[in-house]
Amino acid sequence: MKSPSLQRVKTEIKNLQKIKPNVRPCSHFGDNHWKAIDVQVIVLTAFISKRPWSEEDIDETWGSEGNIYDAAQMARRWLQGEPLDPDDKTIKTLVDSWKELMP
Numbered sequence: 502m503k504s505p506s507l508q509r510v511k512t513e514i515k516n517l518q519k520i521k522p523n524v525r526p527c528s529h530f531g532d533n534h535w536k537a538i539d540v541q542v543i544v545l546t547a548f549i550s551k552r553p554w555s556e557e558d559i560d561e562t563w564g565s566e567g568n569i570y571d572a573a574q575m576a577r578r579w580l581q582g583e584p585l586d587p588d589d590k591t592i593k594t595l596v597d598s599w600k601e602l603m604p
Contacts, residue, residue, distance in 0.1 A: 504582040523603045537572035544576035
């Protein structure tokens with residue numbers, strides 16, 4: 502998979518914001534899905550503005566929840582054109598990765 506275009510990144514941001522209210526807010530284990538989506542939007546927005554970000558930035562803003570880091574790393578992989586889930590070829594976008602948590 503190749504890296505997304507700037508327009509595709511902007512579209513993905515809009516789509517993430519659109520689906521967020523339909524994603525289950527938290528898992529049974531307490532993982533905050535809405536924060537994870539927010540952090541993906543932050544990573545994509547930082548990419549558009551050419552503003553570097555680090556895991557420390559995520560930790561300071563969102564705390565040290567594991568799923569937050571995982572979501573940030575998934576956004577980074579998507580931006581680099583890497584597979585989001587090597588075991589599931591149907592997941593091609595960040596939005597696709599949230600579909601199982603929507604009604």
